[in-house]
Amino acid sequence: MSAPVLIWFRQDLRLADNPTVSAAVAAGRPVIPIFVLDRESPGRWAPGGASLWWLHHSLASLDRSLRARGSRLILRRGRWEEAIPRLAAETGATLVLASRLYEPWAREADKRTAEALRRVGVDIRGFNASLLFEPWTIRTKTGGPYGVYTPFSRACFAAGPPPKPLPAPDRLPAPDTWPGSDDLAAWRLLPTAPDWAGGLRETWTPGEEGAEARLERFLARGLAAYAETRNRPDLDLTSGLSPHLHWGEISPARVWHAVEASAHAHSLSAETFLKELIWREFSYHLLWHRPEMPDEPLKADFARFPWREDPAALKAWQRGRTGYPIVDAGMRQLWHTGWMHNRVRMIVASFLVKHLLLPWQDGEAWFWDTLVDADLASNSASWQWVAGSGADAAPYFRIFAPVTQGQKFDPKGDYVRRWIPELAKLPADVIHAPWTAPPVVLRDAGVELGRSYPRPIVDHAAARARALAALATITRDKVPA
Numbered sequence: 001m002s003a004p005v006l007i008w009f010r011q012d013l014r015l016a017d018n019p020t021v022s023a024a025v026a027a028g029r030p031v032i033p034i035f036v037l038d039r040e041s042p043g044r045w046a047p048g049g050a051s052l053w054w055l056h057h058s059l060a061s062l063d064r065s066l067r068a069r070g071s072r073l074i075l076r077r078g079r080w081e082e083a084i085p086r087l088a089a090e091t092g093a094t095l096v097l098a099s100r101l102y103e104p105w106a107r108e109a110d111k112r113t114a115e116a117l118r119r120v121g122v123d124i125r126g127f128n129a130s131l132l133f134e135p136w137t138i139r140t141k142t143g144g145p146y147g148v149y150t151p152f153s154r155a156c157f158a159a160g161p162p163p164k165p166l167p168a169p170d171r172l173p174a175p176d177t178w179p180g181s182d183d184l185a186a187w188r189l190l191p192t193a194p195d196w197a198g199g200l201r202e203t204w205t206p207g208e209e210g211a212e213a214r215l216e217r218f219l220a221r222g223l224a225a226y227a228e229t230r231n232r233p234d235l236d237l238t239s240g241l242s243p244h245l246h247w248g249e250i251s252p253a254r255v256w257h258a259v260e261a262s263a264h265a266h267s268l269s270a271e272t273f274l275k276e277l278i279w280r281e282f283s284y285h286l287l288w289h290r291p292e293m294p295d296e297p298l299k300a301d302f303a304r305f306p307w308r309e310d311p312a313a314l315k316a317w318q319r320g321r322t323g324y325p326i327v328d329a330g331m332r333q334l335w336h337t338g339w340m341h342n343r344v345r346m347i348v349a350s351f352l353v354k355h356l357l358l359p360w361q362d363g364e365a366w367f368w369d370t371l372v373d374a375d376l377a378s379n380s381a382s383w384q385w386v387a388g389s390g391a392d393a394a395p396y397f398r399i400f401a402p403v404t405q406g407q408k409f410d411p412k413g414d415y416v417r418r419w420i421p422e423l424a425k426l427p428a429d430v431i432h433a434p435w436t437a438p439p440v441v442l443r444d445a446g447v448e449l450g451r452s453y454p455r456p457i458v459d460h461a462a463a464r465a466r467a468l469a470a471l472a473t474i475t476r477d478k479v480p481a
Helices: 019-026 049-067 082-092 105-121 149-158 198-203 208-221 244-245 250-260 270-290 301-305 312-317 327-339 342-353 360-370 374-385 402-409 412-420 441-443 460-472
Strands: 005-009 030-037 075-077 095-097 121-126
Touching: 005 082, 005 412, 019 095, 019 121, 030 049, 030 082, 049 198, 049 208, 049 360, 075 082, 075 460, 082 105, 082 270, 105 121, 149 270, 198 327, 208 244, 208 250, 250 270, 270 374, 312 327, 312 342, 327 402, 327 412, 342 360, 342 374, 342 402, 342 460, 360 374, 360 412
Parallel strands: 005 030, 005 095, 030 075, 095 121
Antiparallel strands: none
16 A cells, blocks of 8 residues: 555644645545644643633544544644654655644744654645635735735735635545554543633534534624624624634635625625635734734834733733723633624723733733634734734724723623623613712612722723823824823
């Protein structure tokens, strides 16, 4: 029998529209699917707790799909540059097919792995399984990278739609002998003491089937009015596809073509949603060309910004105890489900960096550990956008007023009531600012400020003035009073 091919799964945990899978089948040789858990190479960007929970279930789902096609998933642990050549030697494989990763640490680890494979005579080929466009392919007229989203998005639309997605293969040719595999449960990716993942289990179905179900649900319920409702956390009409896209359980091309094939293909809502897919592309474009983005401000002036240290305020923010209901609802949703509505992400991020003057890196790190869709490109680009230090950033002096944001995007208070049950009986006109409610209203709702629910840890007007004063220390730009 001819030498087998290794399919090295990474953040492409699916069989449909996966170029590595298609290439392996086309090779006409036995196929050995592998996944190697490397917790050393990423350093501080190793997957957080919520990501590990998702990874466990996604790998289990992928293995089931492979077994239904006469194959299986081989699991190993260790540094890639050691584990992959070892597997090639054990199996006699002379070719490794892998999807590309774009994180700075992964690019370095991939170089080491490719060198180690070449030394033992094994070829490795990379494929784009994660993005609509490789990060280096969309360029300005002068040949450089984009630093602003709008012209980048125009260039993406002008490049045309991605290739149509390919179906999953019916069968994968198996080798005569399978190499040994780790037991997934032995990796201990799931929390046990305590088991904090109950809300994650209630909310998500990781894996390729779960991704398809999310997409179909969005096409049926959310796409038609997406342009009008996407900023409403109380309506639960966004796609919820971000973790599935991050782990590669569905391709962005599959999502793109599904939207274009829907009944709402030529609507403003469809265009708005596709632009959100391109925001994801833009984040990867930035990360590829500015690999320092997860750690350092892209605007050099912000390296001198006078951030504060306030562990108590950071803890209050993390626990959803700031006294601002829309902020606290978002942080509690994050802890319970591993996810947060995008509008609320902007609100809570603005509150951290502008109301509390705490470094955006603190928020980035908390999101990294608690989000099931923790994605280095999107997470760091989004935090820098809110902080005002990014390549395509909101002006620093744009400071979200949490009460106003709550009233505008959660007008009846339903989102707050869901995640802050101690405020559930407050009427809509005060639920986003309970400290303004008359004592009798608070009493009738069972709310005792400072006991059942905290008072605001900062005053909005004072915090805004403090933030603008801090900005003035690093910039000569005219800042609105």
